Amino acid sequence: MYSSEIIGTGMYVPPGVVTNHDLEKLMETSHDWIVQRSGIEERRWVTPEVGTTDLALRACEEAIKNAGIDKKEIDCILFATLSPDHDFPGAACFLQPKLGLTDIPAIDVRQQCSGFIYAMSIADAFIKTGQYKTVLVVGAEVHSKGLDKTTRGRDVAVLFGDGAGAIVMRRTDVKDPKKDSHVWSTHLYTEGAGAKELWLEVPGMALGADRITHDMLEKGLHYPQMNGKKVFANAVRRLCECTMTALKANNLTLDDIDLFLFHQANMRINQMVAQELKIPEEKVFNTIQKFGNTTAATIPIGMAEAVKAGKLKKGSLVASAVFGSGFTWASSVYRW
Template sequence: MTRTRSIIRGVGSYLPEKVLTNADLEKIVDTSDEWIQQRVGIKQRYIAAEGQFTSDLAVGAARQALDDAGLTPDDIDLIVVATTTPDYTFPAAATLVQMKLGMHHGMAFDIQAVCSGFVYAVATADSYMKNGLGNRALVIGAETFSRLLDWTDRSTCVLFGDGAGAVVMEKVELGDDEPDRGVLSNALRSDGHHWDKLYVDGGPSSTGTTGHVHMQGPEVFRHAVGKITDVVYAALEQAGYTTDDLDWFVPHQANRRIIDGAGAKLGLPPEKVVITVDRHANTSAASVPLALSAAVADGRIKRGDLVMLEAMGGGFTWGASLIRW
């Protein structure tokens, strides 16, 4: 009997050229490098250039992932872009990525689950392919989150940055004699009762404007560790593993204290936790694939490793994906 799996064929990332350091922020808002590092562990973030859109960042990450996989856009039949900051209200950023890659075939759509978007997108592509709706997918997390920020609000503007990360997923049939690999399980959750703890005060239906990010920081922190560990345990149980089996934990890069707290609650040694929040800040849906790409590029994540992806975002939404590399 064969097993249908969605394996990761390639990974990629893209970051804008402009780096905004904590020292730079000290010049425009009442904050300090010491305060930012102590509270959230961030040293710098990347900011998209004027005229550089979310789809442009997504294409940069997609091309790198395709190169890593040894494939071309002709080999892709599904594009899923996780983003909170699409170029336009519509069409979907994914269709613009499709166009910019020169594709006229397949299907493309966006997923909006804020910071959990990439994990939701992985689970969606996995489900689509296992149900015969594609064989190879580009799954991208991309954000120009800096355009949602109020640069006079020091409680939020220091936290976020721009960037994109991508993976190429491919459906394969594994025989009984082949080692398991690919996406082993997904656990997704949401609870809209917490919407006002992290939101943007604008939208086409409400104000007709984009709005800015608003966050009840202590409340988000209070919920984060418990919800993160909930889905991690659920994904592990579904696949028949425990935290002791994990080689790598790749969490959403929102706050160093949240990451450390979740790792400690899961009983994971710090050396198994991938951290990029110090140099990328919180890039929302792009944070997990950016961290994943960094850990693959530097050789930490290797073939056969058991990798847990996890994220939590506004909504609240939260989720985890367990992958055998």
Template sequence: MYRSRVAGTGSYLPPGVLTNADLEKMVETNDQWIVERTGIKRRHMASSDQACSDLSLIAAENALKDAGLTAQDLDAIIVCTVSGDQVMPSTACVLQHKLGARNIMAFDLSAACSGFVYGLSVADQFIRTGVYKHVLVVGAEVLHRFVNYQDRETCILFGDGAGAWILSRTSTEDKNVIMSSHLHADGGLGDLFVLPAGGSKIPFSAEVLENKGQYVRMKGREIFKNAVRTMSHCCQEALDANEMTADQVDWLIPHQANNRIIEAIAEYYEFPKEKVVVSVHETGNTSAASIPLAFQMAKDDGRVKRGQVILLTAFGAGLTSGSLLMRY
């Protein structure tokens, strides 16, 4: 058995920005209402000619550069997204071609906002068992194209972006490794957050467009309660599995959905606010991209450093959830 280390990281936020002031002109809302309930001040928006694979490409290239590798070194590509370029082929296959990678395994993983933690866990298993040496894991979303900007409950939340990590094989003696990951799903609560149309159950039609079935729908209060409960459980699971306590964690990096959710989780564990990475004010909810984007911001400004213990946790449609504990 081998272990996995984070060899390189990268991210990309498209330059287009949608502020709360912009939203005030589009729907009945205001900056104070949005900030008090979500903490979000602005979101980045992909341009009309940018697809999910385009954002993924820039983040992946940055991660490869950080790792000192080229696309030819990759053994597998996992793109975690719910807003891929198209139903088929996968965005991972499109990204493989754009990167100029070899004829390697490439697939999309759909676990919504938990996608990046799911993807890291899958990549970790391939590396631990000796199948692959270098795996690219990307979390990328162009969510604004699935948002109804007449629905103030959802349109204030979502933004676009991409983050990428390279997981590489290392020895069992290496201390800076992924320690464990813990994944869950509760399909019985799947109706709390849905994108109704576009699949085999409800294919696109004139009726779908008339009923706005192509846009995300969510039950906010129920999502909030389940997010806090489930992510707290996943964090405790990771700590217990590694016989650690919360005070031994240098950084908690949760999915950036809502500042009130993040604060509730931190309060549960009595994490000092200064040990919780928050980027939701700048990015909004970027689903599978949110954790790597938040990580990269903290790494770039010097907060996150090699050798630190970092706890990731996420919650998303499905309902999916998960955590991952690592020493970076």
């Protein structure tokens, strides 16, 4: 069995900054209301001609450059997204030629906010078994084109931003597990009974004769629907649970972790998790205030931002946990 390590990170967010004050012009809301409930101050939204794979491309190019490899060394692409350029084929198939690559597997991972850790887990398994040596893992989203930007949709619309993050994972030999860079473990979970608490109902193949109708559009069913209270409560519980599961699996304590990178859905969720687990504030790195919830992109964006901020350094022991639609959740511990 081999081990995997992260050798390069990259991120890209579109230049268009949308502040809470900008949203006040589109719907009945306020800067204070949004900050109070989510911690978000601004987010990035794309211009009309930009798609999800365009953002992914920029993040991947930066990750490959920072990894110090030739892109031709990549032998697998894993792309986590809930907002692909098209229904089919997968976004990874459109990203591959943009990167100038061909023939290698290009796989979409559809686990919403948990997608990136799921993709990391798959990459880790591929590398450990010797199937692939160098895997490009990317999370990217364009939410802004699919939000109800009226008062009717404000509870969801104010939360989401567009962006992409990527990492390069590579085979490594671990001589000292306590010091050498590698992924220690990943832990994946799903509770499908909660799927309709946060979902996009339309269009769909389970709706009758047509996957979308005028009536569905008039009702706004083509916009995301969320039971905020239920999602919030489940997110706090599951993030706490899977963080502790990852630590126990590796005989670690909370004190052993240098940095916690949690999914960026809501600042209040992360604050409550830190409070429940008694994690010092300085050990939790957040980006939601600047970028909003970029679902599958929040973890790799957080990695790249933490590196730039000097918070994530060679040798750092990191714990990540995510929760999202499905319900899905996951955690991972890795030495940077």
